[in-house]
Amino acid sequence: MPLTRHFKHTVVERVERDPAFAKALLDEAATLFLNGETETARVILRDLVNATLGFEQLAAVTAKPSKSLHRMLSPKGNPNMDNLAAIFCAIRQQLGVGLEVHATEIQAV
Numbered sequence: 001m002p003l004t005r006h007f008k009h010t011v012v013e014r015v016e017r018d019p020a021f022a023k024a025l026l027d028e029a030a031t032l033f034l035n036g037e038t039e040t041a042r043v044i045l046r047d048l049v050n051a052t053l054g055f056e057q058l059a060a061v062t063a064k065p066s067k068s069l070h071r072m073l074s075p076k077g078n079p080n081m082d083n084l085a086a087i088f089c090a091i092r093q094q095l096g097v098g099l100e101v102h103a104t105e106i107q108a109v
Contacts, residue, residue, distance in 0.1 A: 008047060015051035022052065023097050030088065039075050045087060046073035053094045061093075062086040 015022040025048050032041035049058055049069075059066040064083060072079035072087070079087070092098060 008050065011047050012051040015048070019095065022048065022095055026088075026091055026095060026097065033084070042073045042077050042079075043075055045091070046070075048091055049073065049087070052091060058087065058090055061090045 011025075015025070025044055029041045029044040029048065032038070032044065049055060053061070055066045055069055058064075058069055062069070062083070064086070069083075069087070071077050072083055
């Protein structure tokens with residue numbers, strides 16, 4: 001059965017109408033990065049950029065070329081910590097939210 005809508009369009013529309021969803025995506029991307037699931041985190045960040053400020057505005061805010069930002073947030077991208085911090089900061093400002101880290105103790109099995 002073919003899809004009737006492209007998934008990325010659905011994400012954009014949901015982010016536009018549901019600020020809590022956008023914040024949850026940002027939180028999930030940060031959590032994934034911290035847990036070493038960087039490929040998925042980059043894809044979520046890319047979707048979030050597309051749904052909020054867009055790559056041209058992100059390029060202006062971060063003083064990074066748009067093409068470089070696209071590559072950084074691709075599944076095989078490799079952003080350095082400075083670039084990653086700038087991307088998170090730009091999205092946080094666009095959404096008007098902060099990030100808070102909570103550590104949990106991992107139980108040995």
